[in-house]
Amino acid sequence: xxVMTQSPLSLPVTLGQPASISCTSSQSLVHSDGNTYLNWFxxxxxxxPRRLIxxxxxxxxxxxxxxxxxxxxxxxxxxxxxxEAEDLGVYYCMQGTHWPRYTFGQGTTLEIK
Amino acid sequence: xxxxxxxGGDLIKPGGSLRLSCEVSGFTVSTNYMSWVRQAPxxxxxxxxxxxxxxxxxxxxxxxxRFTISxxxxxxxxxxxxDSLRAxxxxxxxxxxxxxxxxxxxxxxxxxxxxx
Numbered sequence: 001x002x003v004m005t006q007s008p009l010s011l012p013v014t015l016g017q018p019a020s021i022s023c024t025s026s027q028s029l030v031h032s033d034g035n036t037y038l039n040w041f042x043x044x045x046x047x048x049p050r051r052l053i054x055x056x057x058x059x060x061x062x063x064x065x066x067x068x069x070x071x072x073x074x075x076x077x078x079x080x081x082x083x084e085a086e087d088l089g090v091y092y093c094m095q096g097t098h099w100p101r102y103t104f105g106q107g108t109t110l111e112i113k
Numbered sequence: 114x115x116x117x118x119x120x121g122g123d124l125i126k127p128g129g130s131l132r133l134s135c136e137v138s139g140f141t142v143s144t145n146y147m148s149w150v151r152q153a154p155x156x157x158x159x160x161x162x163x164x165x166x167x168x169x170x171x172x173x174x175x176x177x178x179r180f181t182i183s184x185x186x187x188x189x190x191x192x193x194x195x196d197s198l199r200a201x202x203x204x205x206x207x208x209x210x211x212x213x214x215x216x217x218x219x220x221x222x223x224x225x226x227x228x229x
Contacts, residue, residue, distance in 0.1 A: 037214030041158075048207055048222050049150075049158065054215045092158055096214025100171040102148070102160040 002027050002098050006091075006105035012113045019080040021108045023093035028073050030097070037096035040069055040078045043107075044089040052091075053078065080110075088112055115139030115218045117208050122223030125198055129227070133193040135208030135220055143186035146211035149193050151204035152222075159204075162193065163211050176202075198227045 003026040013019045029036045040053040051060050053069035056076060066081040080087060093105040121133040135147070149161040162172045162182040170182050181194040191208055203226050209216035 031214070035214070039215045041216075048219045049216075050219070051215065051217055054213075054217070060217075094158070094216070096216075099214060100148075100160075100163045100211075101173070102150075102216070104158040104160070107157045 001101050002029075002095050002103050004093055004095055004103050004105040006093060006108050008108060009106060010109050010111065012111050013083045014113045015085060016082050019083050019087075019110060021078045021091055021093075021110075023071075023076045023078070023105050025074045025076075025095055027098070029076075029095050030073065035097075036072065037099075038069075038071065038076050039094045039096060040067075041092045041094060042087075042089055043092065044086075047089075049092065083110070083112075085112060115210075117210070117218060117220035119206060119208055119220040119223040122206065122225045124226045124228065126229050127199060127227055129198050130194070130196045131198065131225060133195065133206055133208075133223055133225070135191040135193075137189050137191070137208075137210075139218075140210065141186070142184050142189050142191055147182075147184065147191045148209050148211040148216060149182060149191075150207045150209055150216065150219075151202075151225075152207070153201070153204040156204075161206070164191065195225070198225075200227050203227045 005024045041049040043049045057069045090107045116138045118136045146165045148163040164182045179197045184191045205222040207222045210218045
């Protein structure tokens with residue numbers, strides 16, 4: 001199975017400051033159809049995961065534009081331009097290229113300093 | 114509005130069986146791929162199983178031979194039959210729509226605790 005590695009695993013941030021999470025896959029996530037199926041999810045405390053980003057950089061409806069995704073091949077990044085209090089929680093990357101065996105990263109806990 | 118509601122979680126002894134349900138509104142399960150994902154306490158998310166619109170199924174190695182995914186189109190519901198349960202199956206189980214290499218809609222989850 002594809003291994004997804006996130007860093008850092010814990011990210012203390014100051015409100016209003018930027019934050020960045022890295023995700024690296026053990027194999028390329030470029031699918032034979034040319035797409036790259038890399039997703040980002042947010043899980044607030046006590047809630048189920050919510051998709052933020054799909055196919056590397058596409059934001060879901062209702063996701064604030066301070067969230068952005070980038071990357072290619074095996075290296076991907078989720079950036080938050082200015083962290084707000086509602087952003088605290090755990091963030092997961094997930095590869096969907098090697099379906100059906102989806103795999104997730106370990107999760108990055110975003111905490112407010 | 115899309116809603117997925119999981120039920121069936123419980124405290125069960127090792128070796129026991131349990132069936133989880135995921136009732137869906139807002140789209141048709143028979144024309145979509147549906148997955149189950151679980152999260153052990155304090156741990157990361159783990160994909161468990163998928164059923165495609167043709168009825169074909171796949172499973173994670175950790176549950177293959179013990180879990181069975183199915184659906185009932187008339188009830189717009191997806192199921193996860195879990196047999197030979199082990200302590201390491203303790204987790205919150207989520208169902209999600211599996212759509213183009215992603216999981217776009219999720220339920221609120223149901224807790225399964227395997228303990229004697």
